Amino acid sequence: MDDRLQNAAMEGNVDALYSVLAEDPYVLESIDLKEKYQELVTWLIKHDSELVRVKEKGMVTPLHHAAQLDDESSVADFLYVCPLSIEELTVESETVVHGAVKKGSLKAFKVLLGWLRRFNKEEILKWKDEEGNNPLHTAVSADQPEMVKLLIGYLKVNINNSKGLTALDIFYFRRCQGLVDAAVGDILLAANAKTACQLHRPSLRDAKRTLLVEYFSGGLMFSEKILKRFSLGYRRVDEVPLEVRNVLLVVAILIATATYQAALTPPSDSRWVTEELMKFLLKSGMYYLWWLY
Known part of the structure; x- marks a missing residue:
């Protein structure tokens, strides 16, 4: 220890201590x-x-x-x-x-x-470092399962860092590198942790917009050519005769039914079925009917 620092400690001289620190800020490291x-x-x-x-x-x-x-x-x-x-x-x-x-x-x-x-200062646990990592992100990255378990009681498990990664994303990435034990992932999954992709599934409305872009960007489907043959073209719903709409709807339903019977049974999730049916109608050129009805 620096003699001046020791003397300052023995004399209780705070000013002398500050003087030593001003000359050598790293004196305490020795x-x-x-x-x-x-x-x-x-x-x-x-x-x-x-x-x-x-x-x-x-x-x-x-x-x-x-x-x-x-x-x-x-x-x-x-x-x-x-x-x-x-x-x-x-x-x-x-x-x-x-x-x-x-x-x-x-x-x-x-x-x-x-x-x-x-x-009552738990809010500090939510503070993030310059990379947007809160202590939970850091604990996962540092392979500290006990700390992860304790922090889950205070922090939301699916918060993103500045790179858009959740704690589970970080676990999978570090796990691939062999830097994190599987126990960390077990703790996260038990707390209902999700990846960023799982948390941000496209909505049905977003799916419609994406499919519309694909639909209008592509060429005419077989069924659309039939519509043109009947001189229906692009019309408002109230301009298409009701009898024609009913016939075309029946055709669409029959095609969709035959297609689904030939495929594997889809999941029971109704949203998935709706999205898949919408995709099928679009790809078969029947998206026009989707909007009619």
Whole structure:
């Protein structure tokens, strides 16, 4: 330890401490992370609790350091003397919780979680880093199943990060790389986790629009040629004779029925059946009838 730092600690001289830190912001990094570290921590918070919020390279505070080292005692002390230190962010917009999760500091993580719960600060768990990851995303990526299980009780499991990925998306990606245990995926699935694709299925209206684009972009179907042969062309519904509409509708139903009987039984989901029927009518040139009726 720097002699000046030691003398400042012995004399209780805060000004001298600040002077040393101003000359060498990283002087504390050279201290042995055992007894001397704990002695310095005790002295710091005793004389000036705001020192808990002093930032070094990367905007990292002593609280961040303690959390990353899984030093639950120092984490508890820091939070007790300086509650606002929980709100400090690193240069990458990471909270203290992010740091503890990344390093797998489970004991420190539990202290942080308990403190947030007791002081109604759970909202901080929703804060995201610069990549839009909340602590749950980070816990999945860091392969921390116990942390994932605990965080699910406080966070919505299907929140997207800035890349549009959910926690389950991150799991599948990391799993393919062999970096995450299957237990993490089991926990997520048990909590009804979904991928981004599963959460954003196109609506029936969107499907109609897509099919309309395909329909108008393609050539005339066989049935459309029949319509033209009957000189129906493009008309409003009230301009097409009712008898003709009824005949064409019967033909469409017969074709659709024959097609479905020849195929495998479709799923029981009524929405799927509606979408598939709509697609069939379009591809068979009967989409015109869809709008008539």
